Amino acid sequence: MFQKIILIALIITFVSCQKKESVEKDKIKVADWLIGNWENTSPEGVLTENWIKLNDSTFSASSYFIKEKDTIHFESIVLAQLGETLTYKATVKGQNDDKPVSFPSTSETAQKLVFENPKHDYPQKITYTKGANNTLTAEISGNLNGKPSSEKFVMTKK
Numbered sequence: 164m165f166q167k168i169i170l171i172a173l174i175i176t177f178v179s180c181q182k183k184e185s186v187e188k189d190k191i192k193v194a195d196w197l198i199g200n201w202e203n204t205s206p207e208g209v210l211t212e213n214w215i216k217l218n219d220s221t222f223s224a225s226s227y228f229i230k231e232k233d234t235i236h237f238e239s240i241v242l243a244q245l246g247e248t249l250t251y252k253a254t255v256k257g258q259n260d261d262k263p264v265s266f267p268s269t270s271e272t273a274q275k276l277v278f279e280n281p282k283h284d285y286p287q288k289i290t291y292t293k294g295a296n297n298t299l300t301a302e303i304s305g306n307l308n309g310k311p312s313s314e315k316f317v318m319t320k321k
Contacts, residue, residue, distance in 0.1 A: 191244040201318035220244040251278040
């Protein structure tokens with residue numbers, strides 16, 4: 164009898180672990196629309212974000228802003244399913260000793276992803292919104308030098 168109870172407990176543990184793994188992998192699927200090459204061209208220069216799927220739980224992107232022939236801004240991004248939270252990790256060249264800054268998700272829908280880190284200097288909030296006609300809007304916001312600030316970048320899929 165004792166062996167049957169242990170066997171049933173092991174089976175329940177195995178099944179519950181399998182279910183949790185699939186829930187974790189399913190959660191990042193809400194962000195599938197990010198995958199691809201996105202671009203915003205303005206008189207100031209060209210902003211590009213290239214998103215790829217590394218595996219079932221991790222996406223990666225490079226984001227850069229080029230003015231004429233100079234790269235003004237370069238950022239590496241990893242969007243990963245960590246536990247039950249999507250986490251956006253940004254590494255900006257020349258900032259934070261080139262170490263990543265984590266922004267856990269606070270909201271995920273089929274149309275919008277919101278990531279926040281209130282302890283970061285700026286931004287404290289990063290939002291991606293899926294738009295019509297193959298567009299997305301990336302917005303960074305928070306307090307900059309004690310004052311509310313935000314910037315929006317509307318990009319088109321290429």
